[in-house]
Amino acid sequence: MAQLVAFCAKPICLRNLFSTQAYFTCWPADPCGPRPYKLRISGATGPTEMSEPSEKNKTPIVERKPDEIEPSAASLALKRRIRQQEILAELGVSALHGASFSQLLDDTARMTAEGVQAEFCKVMEHIPTEKHFLVRAGVGWEPGIVGVVTIGDDLASPGGFALRTGQPVISNHLENEERFRTPELLERYGIRRAMNVILQGEGRPFGVLEVDSRSEHEFSRDDIAFLQGAANLLGMAIEHERYERSLKTALERQQVLLKEITHRVKNSLAIVASMLKLQASEVNDPAVIPQLEEAAYRVSAVAKAHERIHQADGPDQLDLGGYVKDVCQDLNDALPTCHIEVAVEPGIMVLPDRAVPIALTANELITNAAKYAYQGNQHGTIWVRLAHSADDMIELSVRDEGRGLPPDFEIRCAPGLGMRIIRALSQQLDATIEVRRLDLGTEFVVTVPCRLSVERQPPD
Numbered sequence: 001m002a003q004l005v006a007f008c009a010k011p012i013c014l015r016n017l018f019s020t021q022a023y024f025t026c027w028p029a030d031p032c033g034p035r036p037y038k039l040r041i042s043g044a045t046g047p048t049e050m051s052e053p054s055e056k057n058k059t060p061i062v063e064r065k066p067d068e069i070e071p072s073a074a075s076l077a078l079k080r081r082i083r084q085q086e087i088l089a090e091l092g093v094s095a096l097h098g099a100s101f102s103q104l105l106d107d108t109a110r111m112t113a114e115g116v117q118a119e120f121c122k123v124m125e126h127i128p129t130e131k132h133f134l135v136r137a138g139v140g141w142e143p144g145i146v147g148v149v150t151i152g153d154d155l156a157s158p159g160g161f162a163l164r165t166g167q168p169v170i171s172n173h174l175e176n177e178e179r180f181r182t183p184e185l186l187e188r189y190g191i192r193r194a195m196n197v198i199l200q201g202e203g204r205p206f207g208v209l210e211v212d213s214r215s216e217h218e219f220s221r222d223d224i225a226f227l228q229g230a231a232n233l234l235g236m237a238i239e240h241e242r243y244e245r246s247l248k249t250a251l252e253r254q255q256v257l258l259k260e261i262t263h264r265v266k267n268s269l270a271i272v273a274s275m276l277k278l279q280a281s282e283v284n285d286p287a288v289i290p291q292l293e294e295a296a297y298r299v300s301a302v303a304k305a306h307e308r309i310h311q312a313d314g315p316d317q318l319d320l321g322g323y324v325k326d327v328c329q330d331l332n333d334a335l336p337t338c339h340i341e342v343a344v345e346p347g348i349m350v351l352p353d354r355a356v357p358i359a360l361t362a363n364e365l366i367t368n369a370a371k372y373a374y375q376g377n378q379h380g381t382i383w384v385r386l387a388h389s390a391d392d393m394i395e396l397s398v399r400d401e402g403r404g405l406p407p408d409f410e411i412r413c414a415p416g417l418g419m420r421i422i423r424a425l426s427q428q429l430d431a432t433i434e435v436r437r438l439d440l441g442t443e444f445v446v447t448v449p450c451r452l453s454v455e456r457q458p459p460d
């Protein structure tokens with residue numbers, strides 16, 4: 001190997017480096033070899049010249065390419081450790097990025113095998129009730145192994161040994177192993193050495209991570225540290241998966257309970273409404289009958305909201321149009337002298353807290369139209385319209401073609417119960433009510449901001 005010795009023809013300072021000539025002398029390692037070369041470097045742009053060897057040996061000394069250099073065992077081991085660190089980092093990233101659980105199992109098996117240069121790897125899930133491990137993921141195995149094959153979890157199997165002792169297990173000579181027997185699967189594949197580490201989350205162990213190899217190269221202590229690192233990462237992901245699963249179960253249970261409660265509330269309200277109707281049919285006082293009936297309609301309107309929550313719309317929101325339509329349908333059946341024409345915009349989703357006061361307002365306005373616009377047995381139509389209006393508002397209109405409002409009617413101070421309820425609800429909704437006296441009949445237009453929630457205020 002040639003040694004490089006440099007000397008300068010004149011002192012080099014950085015400023016005039018490019019105008020400077022430097023001479024390098026190459027000394028052959030072998031003192032009996034050719035005489036030294038002189039290498040002159042003449043500035044940045046100038047060509048590099050080499051003086052001719054003065055003696056007969058003209059064979060150039062060529063640097064050997066890195067791959068021709070026999071790597072030392074230490075550099076190989078270092079390379080392997082670096083790759084193992086990279087693998088652990090990659091696994092950590094994919095676990096953090098929320099790779100699916102099965103993907104993570106596959107990645108761990110594949111990359112762990114690569115990290116210790118083993119042909120086989122498997123993630124074995126412990127199934128205590130069956131007293132065995134199930135091969136959940138793996139590399140190197142033929143089809144029909146992963147997801148199918150089971151291995152006993154007794155102390156006499158390497159996996160069982162690792163699981164029960166909690167200790168990583170290296171067996172570089174399975175054929176001479178006395179601590180445990182070689183499982184049939186490993187024998188079938190001609191496996192000579194194996195390493196096992198426990199896959200431990202915070203709860204009970206998930207199973208073991210095992211790498212297997214047919215080659216004679218032995219697994220080292222560093223390999224087992226790497227394997228344990230991979231197993232720890234997977235253990236964290238397993239814990240995360242368990243946590244998510246238990247959250248999902250809790251959420252499902254909560255939804256079932258919520259449905260059940262909603263269903264019960266709806267049933268209870270329906271019973272109350274029926275009892276009020278029954279009482280209305282029992283009393284003889286003509287002044288009390290409509291009051292009991294109206295009370296029943298109000299309760300039914302609230303019950304309808306719970307029915308919709310229970311059915312499809314979910315606990316957080318209601319399709320307001322569908323809900324108002326339901327309420328109108330009930331009133332249509334209950335008010336035989338009137339026909340209710342409903343036109344609602346679908347897809348206006350609001351919180352039940354907001355939907356109920358809107359539907360109750362519609363209920364009051366419809367019953368009033370039936371009661372006062374078309375008095376007695378006079379037949380008439382009531383038009384109900386619900387739509388989004390400009391500026392993110394919801395507009396509810398109830399119109400009739402009846403006898404019109406009394407001349408002294410003033411919505412702000414009308415003393416009747418119905419109007420008091422409407423005022424309280426509109427205050428709760430932050431809504432405005434416009435009263436339109438038409439040539440024929442009356443129209444009430446209620447404009448409600450499309451807000452999601454509502455502050456509860458008791459009616460006055």
Ligand SMILES: Nc1ncnc2c1ncn2[C@@H]1O[C@H](COP(=O)(O)OP(=O)(O)O)[C@@H](O)[C@H]1O
Pocket residue numbers: 364368369370371372373400402403404405406409414415416417418419420442
């Ligand atoms: N669509 C309508 N057509 C005619 N009059 C109406 C209409 N709606 C309300 N009114 C009048 O408003 C008054 C107050 O209604 P409301 O407060 O609901 O009373 P009640 O509780 O008796 O139903 C009624 O007595 C009626 O004169």
Ligand SMILES: [Mg+2]
Pocket residue numbers: 364367368416417418419
């Ligand atoms: Mg009324």
